[in-house]
Amino acid sequence: MESKYLLHGKLTAKPGYKEELSNILIQASQLVSTAKGCNLYAVSSDKDDATSVYVTEIWDSKDDHDNSLKIEGVRELIMKAMPILDGQPTKGQELEILGGAGI
Template identity: 65%
Template sequence: MRLKATAGNSDKLASILLKASALVATAKGCRLYIVSKDNSEENAVWVTEVWDSKDDHNNSLNVEGVRELISQAMPLLDGRPEKGQELEVLGGAGIS
């Protein structure tokens, strides 16, 4: 999922998302949560997530502290986050 920060706030947004990654890593079904900066677009931050199920992903919002971090991140966004893709993982390196 691509998130665009308001001018000058991409590092702050990335910091909040990295805190969120530490919280959701404890959630049932979280296989991967990576925060990345876009080298071609100054204010873009990407989140790559892999979950066992959509329900596990939805339930991650109930992890203590996650909603607070979301409320901190929202004012830093320049528009709505782009909708991520929902894919069925078939396998590959690092998938058990």
Template identity: 35%
Template sequence: MYGLIGKMLAVPGKREELLSILMESNGDMPGCLNYVVARDPADENGIWVSEVWTDKDSHGASLQLPQVQAAIARARPIIAGFVEQFETEPVGGVGLPT
């Protein structure tokens, strides 16, 4: 499995709109096992996304999906930046295949 944990910043006042885009666009992504979108309670513009994929290629391929490309285009103007980005090697746990 391949994992990503990242924090992005919305343009001030745009966090809820950005969350909506992230929530609408994460269905039907082949190889996506887990994709958790969360507010950062310590940062009014912060959003955490935690992802688990079957493999790194699935994640890469997802970026080319039409709904993801459309979401990226909508989201880009209201993303202020990416402030944390960690790759992980998921082992398992609750909500994942054993």
């Protein structure tokens, strides 16, 4: 199987901003969904965690992921999210895909 690039990250919102952060990330998913190499951009949350939002991305390559940050509107969404984050976002986990359905 050709190796794809998987990035899994957790972003923590300031108290009361989880829904707004989720909405910004969903907007980002819509912008990158048609980008070259985008296989998955999923935004998720744990109902028992009032501040965390998770993003799981699968790309054909790391270059395709990096290029997605240059899509019109993506930087603006990042700038919109920064003030409502509780601290700097941590580096996401770069995971190796071992197999599975649909990949």
